[in-house]
Amino acid sequence: MTVYAIIGGTGLTQLEGLNIQRSLAVDTPYGQPSAEVVIGEYAGREVLFLARHGHPHRFAPHKVNxxxxxxxxxxxxxxxxxxxxxxxxxxxxxxxxxxxxxxxxIDYTSGREHTYFADDLEAVTHIDFSYPYSEPVRQRLLAALAAEGHAHSDQGVYGCTQGPRLETVAEIARLERDGCDIVGMTGMPEAALARELQLDYACLALVVNPAAGKSTEVITMAEIELALHAGIGKVRNTLQRLLAQP
Structure with missing residues (x-):
């Protein structure tokens, strides 16, 4: 049975319903993770959980290790x-x-430590990143969303920006011309690093606000927090549905 790890983003610094068995403070050659790796039982199977921004939420997207x-x-x-x-x-x-x-x-970030293949190499290493997300895991997520009855899109292009500020109207117009459907700040280099370590990886993206220029309203953190509060239960239900399957 596949061992899944959940990386929780903004609004998901804890996984409600996770029967915690232990926490690991993992030392890595690249410094300290954002938080301890929590190991426990969720939806009847062992699951790992890590809060991307730390717990409490304290690491900005460009400062996440x-x-x-x-x-x-x-x-x-x-x-x-x-x-x-x-x-x-x-x-x-x-x-x-x-x-x-x-x-x-599409990766628009800069200055992030984005690869494990940087120093003390015997040979240059390249990975195939043509298709950045694991299709089998994507299909499991889609099946879970459908079973829960949550409105969703079965594909999309994620534009990853540097942050921590939100984008300008002109920047969003550029992303749209480039073919981006959603915009966030944490999708890269996380996906590429997972590929380098041969981990299957897929993203469950929850839209919490219209991007700049896509609404007549000013984007506020209060609006985003309301959307997170409304959607995070659906995120948990979807994850539980996926993990309950063999």
Missing amino acids: YRANVWALKQAGAEAVLAVNAVGGIHPGMGTGHFCVPHQV
Whole structure:
């Protein structure tokens, strides 16, 4: 049975319903992870959980130690990763409260430690990243969303920006021209690092606000927090549904 790790993003610093058995403070060659790796029983199976931004939420997207986080999960026994991300909606069909299971990503970040293949190499290493998300895990997420009756899109392009500020209207217009459907700040380099460590990886993205210029309203953190509060139960239900399957 596949050992799943859940990486919780904004709004999911704890996994309600997880029967915690132990926590691991994993030392990595890349520094300290955002939080301890929590190991427990969830939906009848062993699951690992890591809060991407720490618990409490304290690491901004550009300050997350993605290399340490993914390495720690691999060392703790993870074979596949379910990444939960809060995003803004660019495509007209990606309204607040909508779920997207992206099939592609465009990386607009800069200055992040984005690879394990950087130093003391005997040979240059390249990975195939043509299809950044594991299709079998994507299909499991989609089946769980459908079974729960949650509105969702079965594909989408995730544009990952640097943060921590939100984007300008012109930047969102550029992302839209590039083909992005949703925008977030944490999708990369997490997905690529998982691929480097041969971990199956897929993203469950919850739209928590219209992207800049996609609404006449000013984007506020209060609005985002309301959307997170409304949607996080659906996130948990979806994860439970997926994990309850063999």
